[in-house]
Amino acid sequence: MSKSGSPIKQLPQFQYWHQKIxxxxxxxxxxxxxxxxxxMVDRAMLTPFYAPKLKxxxxxxxxxxxxxxxxxxxxxxxxxxxxxxxxxxxxSIPKEDVVRLHASSGTTGTPTTIYYSKDDLSRWASYxxxxxxGTGCNxxxxxxxxxxxxxxxxxxxxxxxxxxxxxxVIPSGSGNTTRQFRLxxxxxxxxxxxxxxxxxxxxxxxRAEGVSRDSIKLKRAFAGAEPYSEDTRRRIExxxxxxxxxxxxxxxxxxxxxxxxxxxxxxxxxxEDGYIPEIVNPDTLEPVPDGEIGELVITxxxxxxxxILRYRTRDLTxxxxxxxxxxxxxxxxxxxTGRSDDMLIxxxxxxxxxxxxxxxxxxxxxxxxxxxEIEKDGVLxxxxxxxxxxxxxxxxxxRPLNSLRERIRKTLQASITINPRVELxxxxxxxxxxxxxxxxxxxxxxxx
Amino acid sequence: MSKSGSPIKQLPQFQYWHQKIxxxxxxxxxxxxxxxxxxMVDRAMLTPFYAPKLKxxxxxxxxxxxxxxxxxxxxxxxxxxxxxxxxxxxxSIPKEDVVRLHASSGTTGTPTTIYYSKDDLSRWASYxxxxxxGTGCNxxxxxxxxxxxxxxxxxxxxxxxxxxxxxxVIPSGSGNTTRQFRLxxxxxxxxxxxxxxxxxxxxxxxRAEGVSRDSIKLKRAFAGAEPYSEDTRRRIExxxxxxxxxxxxxxxxxxxxxxxxxxxxxxxxxxEDGYIPEIVNPDTLEPVPDGEIGELVITxxxxxxxxILRYRTRDLTxxxxxxxxxxxxxxxxxxxTGRSDDMLIxxxxxxxxxxxxxxxxxxxxxxxxxxxEIEKDGVLxxxxxxxxxxxxxxxxxxRPLNSLRERIRKTLQASITINPRVELxxxxxxxxxxxxxxxxxxxxxxxx
Ligand SMILES: [Zn+2]
Ligand SMILES: [Zn+2]
Numbered sequence: 001m002s003k004s005g006s007p008i009k010q011l012p013q014f015q016y017w018h019q020k021i022x023x024x025x026x027x028x029x030x031x032x033x034x035x036x037x038x039x040m041v042d043r044a045m046l047t048p049f050y051a052p053k054l055k056x057x058x059x060x061x062x063x064x065x066x067x068x069x070x071x072x073x074x075x076x077x078x079x080x081x082x083x084x085x086x087x088x089x090x091x092s093i094p095k096e097d098v099v100r101l102h103a104s105s106g107t108t109g110t111p112t113t114i115y116y117s118k119d120d121l122s123r124w125a126s127y128x129x130x131x132x133x134g135t136g137c138n139x140x141x142x143x144x145x146x147x148x149x150x151x152x153x154x155x156x157x158x159x160x161x162x163x164x165x166x167x168x169v170i171p172s173g174s175g176n177t178t179r180q181f182r183l184x185x186x187x188x189x190x191x192x193x194x195x196x197x198x199x200x201x202x203x204x205x206x207r208a209e210g211v212s213r214d215s216i217k218l219k220r221a222f223a224g225a226e227p228y229s230e231d232t233r234r235r236i237e238x239x240x241x242x243x244x245x246x247x248x249x250x251x252x253x254x255x256x257x258x259x260x261x262x263x264x265x266x267x268x269x270x271x272e273d274g275y276i277p278e279i280v281n282p283d284t285l286e287p288v289p290d291g292e293i294g295e296l297v298i299t300x301x302x303x304x305x306x307x308i309l310r311y312r313t314r315d316l317t318x319x320x321x322x323x324x325x326x327x328x329x330x331x332x333x334x335x336x337t338g339r340s341d342d343m344l345i346x347x348x349x350x351x352x353x354x355x356x357x358x359x360x361x362x363x364x365x366x367x368x369x370x371x372x373e374i375e376k377d378g379v380l381x382x383x384x385x386x387x388x389x390x391x392x393x394x395x396x397x398x399r400p401l402n403s404l405r406e407r408i409r410k411t412l413q414a415s416i417t418i419n420p421r422v423e424l425x426x427x428x429x430x431x432x433x434x435x436x437x438x439x440x441x442x443x444x445x446x447x448x
Numbered sequence: 449m450s451k452s453g454s455p456i457k458q459l460p461q462f463q464y465w466h467q468k469i470x471x472x473x474x475x476x477x478x479x480x481x482x483x484x485x486x487x488m489v490d491r492a493m494l495t496p497f498y499a500p501k502l503k504x505x506x507x508x509x510x511x512x513x514x515x516x517x518x519x520x521x522x523x524x525x526x527x528x529x530x531x532x533x534x535x536x537x538x539x540s541i542p543k544e545d546v547v548r549l550h551a552s553s554g555t556t557g558t559p560t561t562i563y564y565s566k567d568d569l570s571r572w573a574s575y576x577x578x579x580x581x582g583t584g585c586n587x588x589x590x591x592x593x594x595x596x597x598x599x600x601x602x603x604x605x606x607x608x609x610x611x612x613x614x615x616x617v618i619p620s621g622s623g624n625t626t627r628q629f630r631l632x633x634x635x636x637x638x639x640x641x642x643x644x645x646x647x648x649x650x651x652x653x654x655r656a657e658g659v660s661r662d663s664i665k666l667k668r669a670f671a672g673a674e675p676y677s678e679d680t681r682r683r684i685e686x687x688x689x690x691x692x693x694x695x696x697x698x699x700x701x702x703x704x705x706x707x708x709x710x711x712x713x714x715x716x717x718x719x720e721d722g723y724i725p726e727i728v729n730p731d732t733l734e735p736v737p738d739g740e741i742g743e744l745v746i747t748x749x750x751x752x753x754x755x756i757l758r759y760r761t762r763d764l765t766x767x768x769x770x771x772x773x774x775x776x777x778x779x780x781x782x783x784x785t786g787r788s789d790d791m792l793i794x795x796x797x798x799x800x801x802x803x804x805x806x807x808x809x810x811x812x813x814x815x816x817x818x819x820x821e822i823e824k825d826g827v828l829x830x831x832x833x834x835x836x837x838x839x840x841x842x843x844x845x846x847r848p849l850n851s852l853r854e855r856i857r858k859t860l861q862a863s864i865t866i867n868p869r870v871e872l873x874x875x876x877x878x879x880x881x882x883x884x885x886x887x888x889x890x891x892x893x894x895x896x
Pocket of ligand 1: 262327328
């Protein structure tokens with residue numbers, strides 16, 4: 001039985017998209033990694049950004065990468081480096097051979113841009129297919145991709161992987177919840193991809209509109225694009241009676257398909273034939289002891305157009321040290337608890353929004369949506385947590401509400417050591433975003 | 449020199465994606481069509497919708513299709529038939545072999561749904577690639593796909609074709625005009641795909657925001673998804689200094705890639721190796737004499753998942769009777785002037801919105817956006833045409849405005865025989881839609 005208390009009661013017959021690679025002995029895997037890293041370093045030498053950076057540390061090409069340990073000689077790459085290298089500082093093939101680009105939202109500031117060759121796209125699709133197939137899906141499934149298409153990699157990335165598996169893909173895109181139900185009912189959707197917050201929203205609307213669970217055939221969901229807690233996963237699983245699989249990716253590493261949960265739903269296998277993961281202390285940049293939490297750093301091993309070495313993802317996670325029951329040899333990452341950028345400093349105390357989510361989502365009386373607000377109150381920071389109550393709780397009965405509010409406050413204080421103000425809101429009354437959820441509103445003046 | 453008065457002064461060196469097929473002698477083309485029609489009839493016999501319909505007219509399979517003339521024995525298929533056949537009445541392969549579906553907007557009423565196998569998708573992409581390449585684009589171009597992705601076929605259809613050609617595809621999606629400029633400037637976009645109304649909107653905003661033409665490298669645009677006049681094309685070409693190519697497709701026939709203009713920009717080659725076009729009188733359903741306008745009826749020749757025979761598109765067009773200078777042997781369709789559904793009956797007179805657009809867009813003082821409104825005024829219908837003026841015209845000087853208004857009114861009356869009310873609005877003040885433009889507001893009570 002899986003640790004997440006999921007509907008899967010018994011380990012299923014595991015299925016592998018690329019069995020030989022997914023279950024490859026570690027030694028072979030590392031030989032493959034070295035070969036590909038050497039290739040990637042040669043590619044990087046073709047880019048304006050890396051050529052001088054690598055030469056500066058005495059690396060002139062693959063001949064200077066004798067073992068995987070040489071990776072540590074390579075300097076880290078940051079999001080700022082990607083911005084500085086805009087537009088073509090990281091491009092290692094002729095522009096005419098690029099068939100796609102994805103760019104992070106560039107409404108303010110320079111976008112970060114990743115270029116793909118035709119082979120890069122098919123490799124990417126094949127990693128996503130591996131993730132999808134590993135959850136037990138196959139070509140008989142009906143897949144509804146409830147996420148934004150376009151420059152964001154989540155939509156087109158999952159779309160291509162799902163078509164590679166041969167599922168019937170419904171490219172429904174994000175938003176329009178009522179229509180999403182119609183599509184699920186009309187075509188017997190068995191799997192969806194969405195942000196966890198949109199899944200919770202879908203469930204709320206389903207209940208509000210009286211859509212019966214029996215009218216849909218949903219079995220699984222892939223949830224990603226924003227960090228979420230184990231309690232949120234459990235809540236979605238219980239409310240919708242489905243299995244929720246945790247998906248991890250970032251556009252700098254193609255997009256989705258970097259790491260994914262197998263049917264054990266206990267950590268995300270990062271595909272080490274395509275990526276070299278490291279976990280470092282974000283302050284010292286030294287590796288953390290195996291199993292401890294730190295910042296995830298990734299080197300992509302198979303991309304022609306845009307080689308990126310030792311990329312600091314800002315995402316906080318750690319390795320599982322034990323092998324997985326599924327037989328895959330690729331290491332598992334712990335659920336991403338947040339980004340080092342997300343960390344809030346409230347009256348001098350470090351708080352991750354995920355800590356707050358964990359407390360809230362574990363309470364049955366609490367609804368599916370919440371917000372975190374930080375304001376300045378004189379010299380002090382004031383934290384307010386606004387959360388919806390469940391749909392069965394009436395707002396006109398103040399006694400149970402007061403007791404719930406007090407219970408949330410105390411549990412939060414115990415967890416984060418800060419005493420928050422807690423506001424309860426009627427089910428469905430807090431604002432919902434259709435893409436990545438915006439939950440943190442830091443209203444403190446920036447320069448104080 | 450092209451008839452549309454385009455920037456192309458001299459016929460270019462034509463380039464063909466599938467030269468052998470695109471320039472195939474008519475006789476060979478018809479042999480190919482017959483073979484594929486026979487195959488398609490066998491497929492149709494596998495569907496719940498067609499099997500009884502074809503048997504009823506004595507067709508039991510390909511053996512009863514001896515020549516292309518036998519097509520006429522097959523009954524027409526309408527949009528209502530597609531709705532009635534929902535969800536699987538037109539499916540001719542096992543559901544597990546479907547990898548994609550596209551559905552028309554189903555917020556009201558049953559959606560019409562088209563299913564695609566893996567091969568269907570690659571064939572579709574290859575037709576779109578043929579269209580794109582035929583306008584002179586190649587893998588060195590940078591293509592910005594400024595149209596909705598998702599269930600609408602325009603986004604994913606062009607996306608796949610452009611990647612097949614090997615252009616650098618920027619999947620920007622629709623809307624967010626300011627960001628679209630940024631992308632064009634940042635990546636040197638040379639080709640865009642958009643609705644004609646969005647192109648006009650882009651140009652207006654460019655002028656309003658003072659974006660210099662020299663800051664973008666745009667050379668071509670593919671404009672489709674809504675009918676537009678030759679004057680609108682000319683206006684976009686002159687304002688943006690680009691070549692605009694007319695694109696035609698419909699989701700029932702895959703999506704974009706059914707018919708497209710070549711570099712002669714004088715009619716749209718319909719790919720007769722993939723589609724059999726007929727032009728019929730929409731009332732009698734008899735073929736119109738060659739060259740005359742009627743309703744376009746299409747039979748798809750190469751689709752495994754969803755065969756559709758003799759589909760009544762409702763689109764009004766006719767064949768050009770002369771061969772094209774480009775050497776392609778596939779017949780050309782005239783610009784679609786409207787859908788038979790679009791026809792307005794105003795005080796008993798038939799009026800197409802395209803007639804009104806033609807008059808307005810030919811006037812230099814008129815801006816890029818307009819609306820048509822019909823109301824009931826007692827027993828009579830009242831037609832109001834609201835149009836923006838150009839950005840250089842000031843709304844506080846009433847004399848030239850009155851004279852312009854009068855001139856528009858008279859020219860419209862001469863064209864449509866109805867005397868409209870004309871309203872002039874400030875540049876940029878009429879509502880803009882990001883997808884297909886909504887220009888006609890028929891406010892008459894439905895049952896009167
Ligand atoms: Zn596993
Ligand atoms: Zn031609």
